[in-house]
Amino acid sequence: MNKVITISREFGSGGREFARRLADKLNFAYYDREIITEIAKRTNLAEEYIQHLNEQRPSPLFPITVGNTISPVMDVMWEQQNQIFVEQSNLLKELAEKSDCVIVGRAADYVLEDFKPFRIRLYAELGSRIERCKARAKDGENLNDRQLKQKINEVDKNRAKYYQFYTGKKWADPINYDLCINTTDKDIKKLAEFFADIIK
Amino acid sequence: MNKVITISREFGSGGREFARRLADKLNFAYYDREIITEIAKRTNLAEEYIQHLNEQRPSPLFPITVGNTISPVMDVMWEQQNQIFVEQSNLLKELAEKSDCVIVGRAADYVLEDFKPFRIRLYAELGSRIERCKARAKDGENLNDRQLKQKINEVDKNRAKYYQFYTGKKWADPINYDLCINTTDKDIKKLAEFFADIIK
Numbered sequence: 001m002n003k004v005i006t007i008s009r010e011f012g013s014g015g016r017e018f019a020r021r022l023a024d025k026l027n028f029a030y031y032d033r034e035i036i037t038e039i040a041k042r043t044n045l046a047e048e049y050i051q052h053l054n055e056q057r058p059s060p061l062f063p064i065t066v067g068n069t070i071s072p073v074m075d076v077m078w079e080q081q082n083q084i085f086v087e088q089s090n091l092l093k094e095l096a097e098k099s100d101c102v103i104v105g106r107a108a109d110y111v112l113e114d115f116k117p118f119r120i121r122l123y124a125e126l127g128s129r130i131e132r133c134k135a136r137a138k139d140g141e142n143l144n145d146r147q148l149k150q151k152i153n154e155v156d157k158n159r160a161k162y163y164q165f166y167t168g169k170k171w172a173d174p175i176n177y178d179l180c181i182n183t184t185d186k187d188i189k190k191l192a193e194f195f196a197d198i199i200k
Numbered sequence: 201m202n203k204v205i206t207i208s209r210e211f212g213s214g215g216r217e218f219a220r221r222l223a224d225k226l227n228f229a230y231y232d233r234e235i236i237t238e239i240a241k242r243t244n245l246a247e248e249y250i251q252h253l254n255e256q257r258p259s260p261l262f263p264i265t266v267g268n269t270i271s272p273v274m275d276v277m278w279e280q281q282n283q284i285f286v287e288q289s290n291l292l293k294e295l296a297e298k299s300d301c302v303i304v305g306r307a308a309d310y311v312l313e314d315f316k317p318f319r320i321r322l323y324a325e326l327g328s329r330i331e332r333c334k335a336r337a338k339d340g341e342n343l344n345d346r347q348l349k350q351k352i353n354e355v356d357k358n359r360a361k362y363y364q365f366y367t368g369k370k371w372a373d374p375i376n377y378d379l380c381i382n383t384t385d386k387d388i389k390k391l392a393e394f395f396a397d398i399i400k
Contacts, residue, residue, distance in 0.1 A: 123374055123375065125375060174323055174374055174380050174382065175323065175325060175382065177382060178381075178382045179379070179380070179381060179382065180374050180379070180380035181378075181379060182374065182375065182377060182378045182379065194398050195398075197397065197398070198394050198395075198397070198398060
């Protein structure tokens with residue numbers, strides 16, 4: 001069976017960079033944008049829309065009602081979100097069948113549990129996450145600390161709801177992971193090299 | 201400055217064995233019973249009594265009252281518990297000044313924060329902790345699963361209260377540690393060897 005490493009990460013904890021560097025160092029496949037592109041092909045939905053839906057918490061239990069009618073917009077979004085989750089889960093399994101790989105997010109620790117993945121979670125203190133967000137901000141993106149804090153909280157809340165909805169488990173609970181790494185003020189490159197040595 | 205590693209651990213997660221093996225492998229000092237013996241000397245209290253007080257949650261806020269009188273027994277215990285914590289904290293600092301070392305429990309990550317310790321936490325699924333307790337049970341100690349579960353919960357509740365009382369922080373929160381390791385079904389010897397390589 002191929003080796004699978006899953007990375008769960010708090011927003012701003014350096015998870016994506018860690019995953020990429022870990023994969024490089026181990027010579028494992030690393031999929032990110034390619035997953036969205038492939039799902040877009042399979043579902044005939046736009047990549048940006050898939051990305052958007054993937055970042056929303058699923059909310060089928062409280063649909064917007066107008067009078068007695070459930071809003072058809074919510075219903076469609078909810079169906080699409082589920083469709084994406086199913087297609088994405090199938091794709092993740094295909095990728096794990098193909099070669100050793102590192103997968104970020106997407107409840108992959110749960111989706112790929114038959115592959116007995118090595119499940120890593122990255123987290124960090126809020127201040128450190130804010131600094132990391134600033135350092136990697138694109139040109140023109142100029143959020144202040146308060147706005148970044150708000151964004152971090154919002155993204156993590158959605159990730160937690162997404163995870164809990166599809167797995168029935170708590171996203172931040174260490175028991176769902178093999179190793180939890182505090183990245184506060186750490187050099188992600190060095191961390192990835194350290195842990196690659198362990199996993200090898 | 202000497203290197204200090206602190207180990208926080210759920211009861212039954214293999215923390216003491218991990219600490220001992222890690223210290224062996226790294227050639228660091230490992231203190232356990234010696235701490236109790238030294239505190240006994242410094243406080244003129246019996247070793248068994250110190251061990252007992254160390255495992256109780258501090259409870260100064262709700263003293264037993266008899267009529268209008270605060271029970272003098274509770275008062276003495278509470279004072280002794282604090283005295284032990286202070287003496288123990290001083291001793292831990294002396295030990296950390298002396299050489300590289302590994303310290304288990306005792307809120308050492310907080311007490312020794314000036315030494316910038318590498319803070320490890322070990323945890324595991326309940327079933328695995330029950331099995332580990334059984335495997336290391338002394339002759340004549342024959343608790344069933346229900347009793348072991350009760351004991352595990354009780355010990356961890358006391359450890360959490362002790363930690364929170366003296367540090368003001370949550371014992372089980374990963375943010376208080378650099379690395380959290382899930383020991384479920386893992387061989388502690390191998391784990392310790394792995395992680396010794398990282399820390400070296």
